[in-house]
Amino acid sequence: MKNVKSVVSYVSLVVLLMIPVSTLFAQDFSEIDITTSEVWEQGEDPLYNPAKILSVGDYVVIVDKVADKKVRIYDPESKQLVKAFGKQGKGPNEYLSIWNLFAVKDGSQQFCIYDIQLRRVTCYDLDAVANSSSYSPSYTQMLSADAGLPLRITGWPQKREFITTGIFKKGHRFITIDSTGSVAAKSDEFEYEESDTPLSVIQHAYTVLPTTNGDGTKVAFAYFYTNKLDIYSVSGKKNATVRPSGDFFPPLFSVCQTSQGTSMAQDGDTRLAYIDVSTTADHIYALYSGRKRSHKRTDSSDTIHVFDWNGNRDTKIHLDREVTDCTATAGGENLLCLEKTAEGVDIIQYSLPKSLSAK
Numbered sequence: 001m002k003n004v005k006s007v008v009s010y011v012s013l014v015v016l017l018m019i020p021v022s023t024l025f026a027q028d029f030s031e032i033d034i035t036t037s038e039v040w041e042q043g044e045d046p047l048y049n050p051a052k053i054l055s056v057g058d059y060v061v062i063v064d065k066v067a068d069k070k071v072r073i074y075d076p077e078s079k080q081l082v083k084a085f086g087k088q089g090k091g092p093n094e095y096l097s098i099w100n101l102f103a104v105k106d107g108s109q110q111f112c113i114y115d116i117q118l119r120r121v122t123c124y125d126l127d128a129v130a131n132s133s134s135y136s137p138s139y140t141q142m143l144s145a146d147a148g149l150p151l152r153i154t155g156w157p158q159k160r161e162f163i164t165t166g167i168f169k170k171g172h173r174f175i176t177i178d179s180t181g182s183v184a185a186k187s188d189e190f191e192y193e194e195s196d197t198p199l200s201v202i203q204h205a206y207t208v209l210p211t212t213n214g215d216g217t218k219v220a221f222a223y224f225y226t227n228k229l230d231i232y233s234v235s236g237k238k239n240a241t242v243r244p245s246g247d248f249f250p251p252l253f254s255v256c257q258t259s260q261g262t263s264m265a266q267d268g269d270t271r272l273a274y275i276d277v278s279t280t281a282d283h284i285y286a287l288y289s290g291r292k293r294s295h296k297r298t299d300s301s302d303t304i305h306v307f308d309w310n311g312n313r314d315t316k317i318h319l320d321r322e323v324t325d326c327t328a329t330a331g332g333e334n335l336l337c338l339e340k341t342a343e344g345v346d347i348i349q350y351s352l353p354k355s356l357s358a359k
Contacts, residue, residue: 023351029305029316034354035321039243040347041080047345047354052101053338054278055327057109058124060336063101066122066333068174071113073130074347076336084323090118092133099347102211104155110138112162119143121153138349144181153177154210163219163308165208167200172260173221173232187236192296197255205251206302209274213309214281220309222286225251229274231285242312247290249273268294275299278327283308283356285328285335286315300324301338306356315356321348332357 049065060074069084071093072287086093104110109126121141129135140161143150162180168175171189178184181294190206208221208230218239221230228243247353249271255290256265269292272287276287285305291298304326335350 016247020209021179030312031318032091032315033318034320034350034352036348037334038079038349038353040074040349042339042344043081043347045072045081045084047072047338047347050325050338050345051098052276053325053327053336053347054101054103054111054176055329055336056126057330058328059109059130061101061111061126062338063098063113065098067336070098071124075128075290076260076334079347082130085129089219091285092140093122093135097132099168100152104331110155112153112155114150116151119147119150135282141177141179142181143177144183146183147181148177150177151207152210154212163210163212165210165221167339172229173238174219175209176236185236187232189240198262201255201262201264205253207285209277210276211279213279213286218309220277220279220284220307222277223255224273224275225270227273227288227290229284229307229311231306232307233246242311266293274305275301275327280330280332283314283328283332285326287323287326297322315353319350324349328352328356334339 035096035100047064048067051063051065053060053062060076062072064070064072070086072081073083075082086095088094090096096113099114099116099117101113102113104112104123110123111126112121112123114121119142120188123138125138147164148168149166150164161184161351162177163174164177165174173187173190175183176185179328205225207224209219209224210219212219218234227248228241230238231240232238252270254265256263271292272289274286275289276286282301285303287301288303288305289298290303300322302319302322304318306315308314323339326335328335334354335352337348339346339348
């Protein structure tokens, strides 16, 4: 980030949310410790810098930012790599900047990759890719200019629609993109204290990681720079907000001018909250950091907050390793996580307690 000297004094903005009191301070977490049950062998085609791991139907998908083959499909039963494809570029099955990976929760085994630099969503059918030599996508969608700057996208099981969060002209929590790449619907606008801080900077400060539930009736947003979580209905109205009962912190940032315009700036005191989120039909698994940028392992954690889809705190899971990303299998039996080590990247498998299994 350029021209750091132009940073103004720190701004700590508190979003004034219309929150049902009954869900704001719900019962606290019960706590459990779980230990590694298995480490998957990587073989001769190891991971280098994975961006996301995702359990989809009968498979596990991992996208890697820098590997020669960026998309990896694994069989969770054998723990073996089934297929690997994708390379750097702008063409079919090529990517410039993989930003996130998500499942299309419509009962099929489809997953999608969002390339923020190409403004492109590419979706694949897992059975077709895993069982043939073709890597042709099911469909590809370019995002139109009126979609603003989507930072994160998740699937919505209706008419090939997508939920997007990011930088928009107004302060909508999310917008829905239709099958043409255009805006189909908008959520309510989040309220915030009036200030001289540009809306784009505020939206950056309140960046969220979105995910939908199994039947596509709700969407959850885990905040990246403040430790809270919102749950919205399909209509775009907020159902619940969950905050910790103790150490709540708002985003800590400053405003600076760069060659691209006004931007959000951070320093060593800026804290990260939820650095990854995964869901099943019954639960939301949010990997929680809580660490300042000055910490040497800000982007990893050994703590997962588990919520139900009504906004209640369920369980705080303490892992025996520091991981960067996790995915819960559909039935909630296992948790698969990525751990960066001095030797590379490991896929770590944990067995989850029966209390978190699908009801």
